[in-house]
Amino acid sequence: xxxxxxxxxxxxxxxxxxxxxxxxxxxxxxxxxxxxxxxxxxxxxxxxxxxxxxxxxxxxxxxxxxxxxxxxxxxxxxxxxxxxxxxxxxxxxxxxxxxxxxxxxxxxxxxxxxxxxxxxxxxxxxxxxxxxxxxxxxxxxxxxxxxxxxxxxxxxxxxxxxxxxxxxxxxxxxxxxxxxxxxxxxxxxxxxxxxxxxxxxxxxxxxxxxxxxxxxxxxxxxxxxxxxxxxxxxxxxxxxxxxxxxxxxxxxxxxxxxxxxxxxxxxxxxxxxxxxxxxxxxxxxxxxxxxxxxxxxxxxxxxxxxxxxxxxxxxxxxxxxxxxxxxxxxxxxxxxx
Amino acid sequence: xxxxxxxxxxxxxxxxxxxxxxxxxxxxxxxxxxxxxxxxxxxxxxxxxxxxxxxxxxxxxxxxxxxxxxxxxxxxxxxxxxxxxxxxxxxxxxxxxxxxxxxxxxxxxxxxxxxxxxxxxxxxxxxxxxxxxxxxxxxxxxxxxxxxxxxxxxxxxxxxxxxxxxxxxxxxxxxxxxxxxxxxxxxxxxxxxxxxxxxxxxxxxxxxxxxxxxxxxxxxxxxxxxxxxxxxxxxxxxxxxxxxxxxxxxxxxxxxxxxxxxxxxxxxxxxxxxxxxxxxxxxxxxxxxxxxxxxxxxxxxxxxxxxxxxxxxxxxxxxxxxxxxxxxxxxxxxxxx
DNA sequence: ATGAAAGCGCTAACAG
DNA sequence: CTGTTAGCGCTTTCAT
Numbered sequence: 001x002x003x004x005x006x007x008x009x010x011x012x013x014x015x016x017x018x019x020x021x022x023x024x025x026x027x028x029x030x031x032x033x034x035x036x037x038x039x040x041x042x043x044x045x046x047x048x049x050x051x052x053x054x055x056x057x058x059x060x061x062x063x064x065x066x067x068x069x070x071x072x073x074x075x076x077x078x079x080x081x082x083x084x085x086x087x088x089x090x091x092x093x094x095x096x097x098x099x100x101x102x103x104x105x106x107x108x109x110x111x112x113x114x115x116x117x118x119x120x121x122x123x124x125x126x127x128x129x130x131x132x133x134x135x136x137x138x139x140x141x142x143x144x145x146x147x148x149x150x151x152x153x154x155x156x157x158x159x160x161x162x163x164x165x166x167x168x169x170x171x172x173x174x175x176x177x178x179x180x181x182x183x184x185x186x187x188x189x190x191x192x193x194x195x196x197x198x199x200x201x202x203x204x205x206x207x208x209x210x211x212x213x214x215x216x217x218x219x220x221x222x223x224x225x226x227x228x229x230x231x232x233x234x235x236x237x238x239x240x241x242x243x244x245x246x247x248x249x250x251x252x253x254x255x256x257x258x259x260x261x262x263x264x265x266x267x268x269x270x271x272x273x274x275x276x277x278x279x280x281x282x283x284x285x286x287x288x289x290x291x292x293x294x295x296x297x298x299x300x301x302x303x304x305x306x307x308x309x310x311x312x313x314x315x316x317x318x319x320x321x322x323x324x325x326x327x328x329x330x331x332x333x334x335x336x337x
Numbered sequence: 338x339x340x341x342x343x344x345x346x347x348x349x350x351x352x353x354x355x356x357x358x359x360x361x362x363x364x365x366x367x368x369x370x371x372x373x374x375x376x377x378x379x380x381x382x383x384x385x386x387x388x389x390x391x392x393x394x395x396x397x398x399x400x401x402x403x404x405x406x407x408x409x410x411x412x413x414x415x416x417x418x419x420x421x422x423x424x425x426x427x428x429x430x431x432x433x434x435x436x437x438x439x440x441x442x443x444x445x446x447x448x449x450x451x452x453x454x455x456x457x458x459x460x461x462x463x464x465x466x467x468x469x470x471x472x473x474x475x476x477x478x479x480x481x482x483x484x485x486x487x488x489x490x491x492x493x494x495x496x497x498x499x500x501x502x503x504x505x506x507x508x509x510x511x512x513x514x515x516x517x518x519x520x521x522x523x524x525x526x527x528x529x530x531x532x533x534x535x536x537x538x539x540x541x542x543x544x545x546x547x548x549x550x551x552x553x554x555x556x557x558x559x560x561x562x563x564x565x566x567x568x569x570x571x572x573x574x575x576x577x578x579x580x581x582x583x584x585x586x587x588x589x590x591x592x593x594x595x596x597x598x599x600x601x602x603x604x605x606x607x608x609x610x611x612x613x614x615x616x617x618x619x620x621x622x623x624x625x626x627x628x629x630x631x632x633x634x635x636x637x638x639x640x641x642x643x644x645x646x647x648x649x650x651x652x653x654x655x656x657x658x659x660x661x662x663x664x665x666x667x668x669x670x671x672x673x674x
Numbered sequence: 675a676t677g678a679a680a681g682c683g684c685t686a687a688c689a690g
Numbered sequence: 691c692t693g694t695t696a697g698c699g700c701t702t703t704c705a706t
Binding site: 049051053054056057062064067071072075078079081082085086094095096097098099112113115116117118251254255258261280281283285 | 391
């Protein structure tokens with residue numbers, strides 16, 4: 001039952017040469033209808049499937065696309081992966097997936113792995129991309145797109161949303177709702193581009209509205225729930241009770257809300273909380289999370305589309321693809337009385 | 338800069354034959370230390386990496402493992418995928434990922450794709466597996482493990498938890514908490530093995546405790562939040578207000594809780610709610626969800642480990658691997674007064 | 675211990 | 691339009 005029918009077998013059975021068979025399966029050169037039909041029949045009968053390995057070996061096209069992510073179980077990541085998966089399949093490619101757990105060594109290793117497997121293109125999601133990663137991929141000459149704010153400063157293809165503007169707008173939204181003391185909990189480490197952009201947006205919004213910046217209520221953590229909880233709890237424990245808290249990640253925002261609850265306050269009545277990303281969670285939690293929406297699925301789809309265009313030498317309008325964001329008003333932010 | 342160094346180049350530069358180079362990179366036959374060192378040096382200098390395509394073509398080993406899932410963005414799925422990824426990498430394999438969106442045609446297509454790509458093994462997660470899928474995989478002779486309750490009745494390798502016992506235990510737990518009218522919201526379609534097992538566990542627990550089964554409060558839906566919401570809302574709208582609701586999926590359970598809230602009741606004070614799966618969500622939501630925990634990560638890891646064992650012809654103790662579950666007590670279920 | 679040579683299954687000139 | 695032939699980069703007998 002095993003699939004060991006080769007092009008040779010088909011050729012023999014159809015009474016033609018292997019090149020003819022090759023021609024019909026690839027539609028690469030004209031073949032008489034009659035012969036073509038005969039070959040097709042044999043293929044159907046035998047259940048012949050071309051060996052992509054052999055094919056790739058000669059064409060140097062693996063029909064494989066590499067996807068490098070920090071962790072599939074992250075809600076931000078897997079919605080992007082869905083988008084990637086969709087266009088990948090649409091163009092007849094397969095996905096080679098690598099988790100890195102945000103460890104640089106794993107990221108580098110994954111790149112090597114994908115190179116070795118001859119992927120034709122790469123989409124890489126990383127929070128902490130640096131020159132080494134980019135150089136490693138560049139050296140290989142494999143087309144790549146990055147979904148990574150830290151990639152913004154490099155001369156590489158990226159897809160992202162404008163984090164500075166998004167942060168500005170959400171901060172402004174909070175201000176418009178009457179909040180003055182607005183804490184910022186960052187889910188990205190200090191000194192990254194992402195952090196800088198977001199901080200800039202936040203500070204600009206404050207300044208534009210004549211609110212003094214209070215460095216004491218700007219905190220750092222990472223993206224997960226427990227971290228948001230911890231940072232928020234600390235803030236409260238230190239006796240700081242802001243009007244509103246802007247957490248740059250939904251999971252962490254929910255963690256923050258939980259901390260607020262556990263400290264005996266109410267969201268949004270005592271403190272308003274805004275998130276970032278509009279992941280599925282933000283709709284499921286109660287109060288429903290007011291958040292800035294990034295088109296995650298689209299980001300993945302666009303990133304992969306770019307890679308495929310590069311592979312096919314189709315022109316690309318721009319290197320930095322910036323997708324729109326939106327402020328999604330739900331229940332966790334209310335007008336301050 | 339491109340990586341077009343071949344075994345030939347290495348051989349030439351090291352002044353040996355390509356077979357010798359092959360021997361050192363594969364450690365397959367003894368090679369004089371001196372020669373070996375020379376070859377190794379050249380490899381390091383040139384940055385030579387063996388072309389796995391060519392290698393696979395002759396060895397018939399692709400070092401690729403296929404993973405078929407309904408959708409990576411499902412929280413149940415991606416925690417399993419994490420486990421799969423981990424052991425896959427540990428054994429030097431790469432993952433070929435395919436989303437099916439639970440559509441049978443996509444599932445079948447994915448199987449064909451993976452076959453064509455010469456994967457050495459497959460782990461398939463599916464809610465609605467049937468003979469066609471299994472036959473398609475069986476025909477290929479590719480080792481496979483299924484994480485799919487519907488695969489239980491087939492003579493194939495599976496990993497799962499005992500759903501009947503788990504459902505029994507949770508129902509019993511609810512009963513022990515003083516609840517008598519216990520609604521069951523199934524996230525699996527009627528007439529599937531999974532549904533049957535769970536229903537059996539539920540009914541057995543009721544019967545064992547002299548509680549009459551009320552078919553009217555047994556409902557069906559699917560796994561997502563909105564569905565749980567809808568089904569619960571319907572129940573309430575029909576004037577049915579059970580003591581407790583057991584929803585066989587966390588996301589849907591949270592949907593149910595939200596519906597209960599929106600109808601003006603409180604969880605757990607008015608109605609207790611229990612979920613299934615112990616996904617990340619269940620800890621993040623408030624009230625924290627009481628749920629039955631399945632070792633998702635482990636299920637993925639075990640499934641892939643089984644596949645790898647099969648590939649290496651290592652003996653496997655059993656075909657049906659059943660992992661433990663546990664009742665995780667949190668806040669959404671309380672003693673009925 | 676090492677090299678020569680065959681061949682994995684396929685595509686792509688090159689002839690005819 | 692079709693067949694012959696030469697590889698793609700590698701592993702693996704089979705000699706030496």
